[in-house]
Each structure stands twice: as structure tokens, then as C-alpha cells.
Amino acid sequence: MSGTISVCCTACGRRHRYTAPSYPCACGAPVAPELDPRASATAVTHRTWDEEWIGVRCAACGTESRWPRPELGCPCGTVLCVPVDPAAAGRAGRTPGSRVPAHRTVPVRTARDAVTAAVLYLRGLGHRDVRRADQPPLSGIGLAAPGLVVQVDPTVGPASVRDVECLWLTAMAESALGLYFSLAGYTEDARARADLLDLPLFVLDPTGVSRPVNAPAVALDATAG
Structure with a gap:
């Protein structure tokens, strides 16, 4: 080989x-x-x-x-x-061993790269069993893990208030924590609403680093290691 x-x-x-x-x-x-x-x-x-x-x-x-x-x-x-x-080439199920440190990244050039970068970050938070969400979001790509609902938005426009509220409602319905990853950031109204809803927001930069952009995300990021 x-x-x-x-x-x-x-x-x-x-x-x-x-x-x-x-x-x-x-x-x-x-x-x-x-x-x-x-x-x-x-x-x-x-x-x-x-x-x-x-x-x-x-x-x-x-x-x-x-x-x-x-x-x-x-x-x-x-x-x-x-x-x-x-x-x-077999499927990898729940992977034993240490968590992947949050600083491990992959460059983001495509929507697929954005999903990979988000999955890598979630592993840094200790979420090993990340999969495609059963219920896809209205925009972007949905991921899920036990107790977690994630939306990855690889589009060139900032996420809106509606995007944030839809993710929050989905997470509430599943008694899970919602996380939002966006390549283009968020509108001011979306960030303000996420703060009120205690919904963590992250921006994926071109190097694949997940950067927290509000207080809930900063608190969550502090648990990665």
C-alpha cells in the first residue's frame, strides 16, 4: 500500500x-x-x-x-x-482513548472541510460519537451527538436570527445543547438573540480553528482540551 x-x-x-x-x-x-x-x-x-x-x-x-x-x-x-x-476503510465507531485537543484543525476550503473542522472541535469537547443529524436544518449541515445538536453553516452569508432560533428550538425539542458553527459569522441580531437563548456561537476561520464569538461559546471552549 x-x-x-x-x-x-x-x-x-x-x-x-x-x-x-x-x-x-x-x-x-x-x-x-x-x-x-x-x-x-x-x-x-x-x-x-x-x-x-x-x-x-x-x-x-x-x-x-x-x-x-x-x-x-x-x-x-x-x-x-x-x-x-x-x-x-471500515467504519470507525466510538473511538477509545484521549480526546482530540481543540487546537487540532484542518484547513477549510469546502463545505466538507467545514464539517470535518467542526467534528474535530467537538471531539476536543469529548463528543466522540458525532453523526449526521436525522433531521436536517433548513440551511447548512446538521450534526448530532448524545446531548448535542449542531449546525454547520458553510455559506458565504452571515447566519440570521431565524437560523439561531431554529437551532435553539430543535435543541430544546431534543433536550440537548445546541451549537452553531458558521464560516461567515452572524448578524448583530443573531448574536444578540443567541446571547439571550444561551446558545454558543462559533466562527470557523480558513485554518479550521473554531473561534467562540459569544459568552456561552467562550465558556464551552474553556472545557476543551
């Missing part, structure tokens, strides 16, 4: 050199999925949450975590699913 392989586009036949991205393990060591140079790439025609994540085990400490499945975009417009070692 290899960390860099040649990938052939299924649509146009163009070949690309692809290197697997590395992610930070809780122990601090970089981990990367094992690519399979003997298998062929496949075109991504539709997406499901379970298929977009694979389990990757750290060679240094043995901890297994969930990370995005490797993908490659061809100039012809085709998105390719890069083949990985089947032994390393």
Missing part, C-alpha cells in the same frame, strides 16, 4: 498523482489513509454520509478515528473516489 498513487479518471482517462492527506491524531502524530495502487478509482455520482467517512488507525498509538474518504477532482469535472486499503 502507498501514501501516493497514480489515479486514472474514469471519464477522460487522464492520470493524476494523488497523495493522501494527513490528519492529526489525539496523540499528536499525523495519520493518513492507506491508498491501494492496485484498485481503480470510481466516479462519485451521489453522496451518503456513511460513505464519505472511513476509519483510519494511528500507527503510533493505535487509536482509530473517522476522517473524510480520499477524493480527487479531475479538470474534466469528474470527482473520483480514490481507492483505499479495504482493511483501513
